[in-house]
Amino acid sequence: MKKQLTQWIEKDKQFCWHPFTRQGEWTAEEHEPLMLVRGEGVWLEDGEGNSYIDGNASIWTNIHGHAHPVLNAVLEEQLDRVAHTSFLGYGHPLAGELAEKLASFFPGTSLQRTFFSDNGSTAIECALKMAIQYRLQSGEPERTEFVAFVDCYHGDTMGAASLGGVDAFFSRFRKFGFPVRFVSSVDELRKLDRLDRVAGVVIEPLVQGVNQVHLWPQGMLAELREFTEAQGIHLILDEVMTGFGRTGSMFACQQEEVVPDFLCLAKGLTGGYLPLAATLTREEIYEAFLGGAENAFYYGHSYTANPLGCAAALASFQIFEDESTLERVAELIPHLSEGLEKLAGGHVHVWQVRQCGMVVGIELRGASGERFERSERIGEKVCLAARKWGLLTRPVLDTIVLLPPLSISFEEIDQCLDAIAQAITEVLHK
Structure with a gap:
């Protein structure tokens, strides 16, 4: 599998052009792109068998989860x-x-x-x-x-x-x-x-x-x-x-x-x-x-x-x-709100949390409310770190966007927020 994964990455770097991507960094020899090969429910699996919650619903598209039987x-x-x-x-x-x-x-x-x-x-x-x-x-x-x-x-x-x-x-x-x-x-x-x-x-x-x-x-x-x-x-x-x-x-x-x-x-x-x-x-x-x-x-x-x-x-x-999806979402939204309130209360660098239903932006700033220098790319670093705790998502500048499939469970929401919390700690508190 490792050999096959290496071939996938080599072909990607040689022939592909990714959206909104600094291609010079992407194709750098030391960069190992995450290659996603399988999905089920809110979960995605990479070429090495690691699993992650699809925290941005594959760029805000997925609704009912991957590989839905219907x-x-x-x-x-x-x-x-x-x-x-x-x-x-x-x-x-x-x-x-x-x-x-x-x-x-x-x-x-x-x-x-x-x-x-x-x-x-x-x-x-x-x-x-x-x-x-x-x-x-x-x-x-x-x-x-x-x-x-x-x-x-x-x-x-x-x-x-x-x-x-x-x-x-x-x-x-x-x-x-x-x-x-x-x-x-x-x-x-x-x-x-x-x-x-x-x-x-x-x-x-x-x-x-x-x-x-x-x-x-x-x-x-x-x-x-x-x-x-x-x-x-x-x-x-x-x-x-x-x-x-x-x-x-x-x-x-x-x-x-x-x-x-x-x-x-x-x-x-x-x-x-x-x-x-x-x-x-x-x-x-x-x-x-x-x-x-x-x-x-x-x-x-x-x-x-x-x-x-x-x-x-x-x-x-x-x-x-x-599946009464909208009724389930009505139950998920307050649970998500409670978790976000705890996240904001536990991290001095969470400057503001913005939520509209299941659409969330978690803006990170310095301890005194000052914006980070764009060159620091804090949002990117936090999202990259969150992978270690099983979450894939992307930032907009230093705002971490969480927008999962609507089929997500209470427990999976908690896992998303915990991953973000752990990532913030790793990048900013240490």
Whole structure:
């Protein structure tokens, strides 16, 4: 096994290019990448047989755990039918079923039309292009700008990147994308001039993920919805991370009874099994694209509405019902809160804990509240140390992000927090 592991690592270093990665460090001779080869439930296993809790749900995608028997069986059954068919000029039964299921979460509203793509960035890209084309075809050609929020993250395709508020990711590319203005609050949005040029406002509801898990004030989303409706501005909600039970409800916007004009979904849509994304929009927006060829929405991907992905998504929703997932999450959230309170009380370097449902950010600072120098990379060191106690997760700067599969148990939550505590002690207290 050791020989095979060495070969895997050699091939990776020679041929692969990893996302958000300092490749010079990754390919350094002394670096031994962790090679993950197996998963079951919330656990992952590496090439040497070590087991870890998947503390960031494989980059915020996994919902019901790895190798879930229902998801596995559904995908095997679908493989016996067909793995992929084009959605350009053809349809298949599962796409309509899934679109109907998504619409069912917003009964009595016109948020009923789904456009499928394959990841969070393209779900956002789709909404932006739809929003602009809608204006061009509806007598408002001057509405071509967007408003986003400071320090936001909405994806890496060029249009989505133009919304990005994290300079390290986006400053090189922002001038090539859509015209975007940034605000930090609804009050700042109210004060912007020329709001009649704005096509849409984009936000992650309740909590910003990549912004070190910062929470929005309670009621802010409802206030934003009221203002955008009054101004004739479309509200685009990025629920790529917050969707599918992460915040305690199926979608975060439901907690403030907000129905957007565009709802962007991905990550957990298939339970974390396959790439699939969806952009939901209102029927009245969809109707502006009817008619001749000049009104068609010329956008799409080869794997749009992939049948395997649709099968997995429908099975995931069935698991939510059969396993009472949201009810379990309602029990897990206070247990997690209690554990986080103990963690914060036991470590002087835990400066702040931010929690929205099962989404957690644990920000580390110096004993007097001073930020660490970025060059120290404390967050990275703590996450690396946590592996010794059986936890895999990643930081955003010096904020440790904990966002496990929703199938996690009370005991496994305790193990996650203990691993983080042990890692903080190793890196900062010693």
